[in-house]
Amino acid sequence: MEINYENYSHLSFDLWLTLIKSNPEFKQKRNLLFKEFFEIEHGIEKVNEVVRYYDVLCNNINEKTGLNIDTYEIYYLILSALDVDFERNDTGSLLEFYKHTEELFLKYKPVLIYPDIQNLFKEITVQDKSISILSNTAFIKGQVLRKLLEHYELADYFKFQIYSDEVGFSKPNPAIFQLVFDEINKYKKINKKNVLHIGDNCIADYNGAIQFGFNAHLLKI
Template identity: 45%
Template sequence: MVNKPIKWLFVEIDIDSYEHFSFDLWMTIIRSNPQFKPKRTVLLKEYFDIDKNVEEIDRVIRHYDNLFNIISEKTGNHIEREEVFFLIIASLGKDIQGISVDDLRGFFMRSDKLFIENIPRIIWKDIDQLLKKIKEKEKTASILSNTAFIYGDSLRKVLRQLELEQYFSFMIFSDEIGMSKPNIKIFEYLYKKTQELRPLHRSQIIHIGDNKIADQNGALSYGMNAKLVKF
């Protein structure tokens, strides 16, 4: 008798066909809390005394967020958030000569605190059941995520609060290794991390994410399996 893939919400995943499950994070497992970004916009305005309304500031933040996601996908390199925010602040009419990297880091400390206080929402509603089943079958799972304005240390705290951290053998964030999906080197790094757990062939690994370029094409180009999900 052939086992059919289990359908988790709208996603069919045949757990028995793979030994390691790599998951994207943003828009695959979680999405931003709708209260966070407006609060971050107000914080940016007040912290740097920006003489623009919050709607204009929000528009500029979204523009550069989207732009740098595209650049990261095309180059495969991680772009430091300090660089992005210097451009954002300059675009909003502030003279960045008077703003130091330490000033920005002070802003990020407060922004990260807001992020944790306004914790992201889980969008893959039965992800805990899927991860539990993977663990029960003595298989392994990990996170492989590009990061832009929110870095890996804060995302680990979020997964801990959401009681999901326990299911992942390791987590890879682009800000911590200087590479972004779909760079083949980041999938090579993922493969090396799985080998530290136990010997596996690339065909025994599946990467699951929402982005066709970064997740699906990136994994397939390295010889892994891929599953595209949309919620």
């Protein structure tokens, strides 16, 4: 990852498709679990299609509204599309299913896009610059993403981590970038132009950061 960061005091990183990418085995096994856990009568190909459709749709809605659709809401949309009776599944069963997906997620972990990213983080932080995470979430909540970053021994490099499911806002909503700015100013006083946000999504990361007043770097993986 090549970033010209010399003129910035703080670097804000997106997570998905910026630092990590999904393990393809996870999605396959998660969708199979979806079919078996909820006793879905459709074939796995249909389950894959519906899950993918609502994953993309809900992400697009979050970008348009700037809010955050809850994981359980996404589950209910998928179940409805797959003809599963709502009455058979209360939030308790959704919680149980989510716990199983977390276990799968940590067994079939996302991989680092840049295996040597720790070297970049060391290089940045030894210059008295700070870094943080700003990530939209959907099926996987911020709590388990924190565990993932601990697994890769990256968590200690971040001054803070902000996830959309924990704050109720999604990029490109200026409110979530304001949270980043507020957190930075708790430990050092800087202006918006001293912050560089790095991400792969033109709408959520690049445009969102620029419109808020940060600088931005769009990654092209």
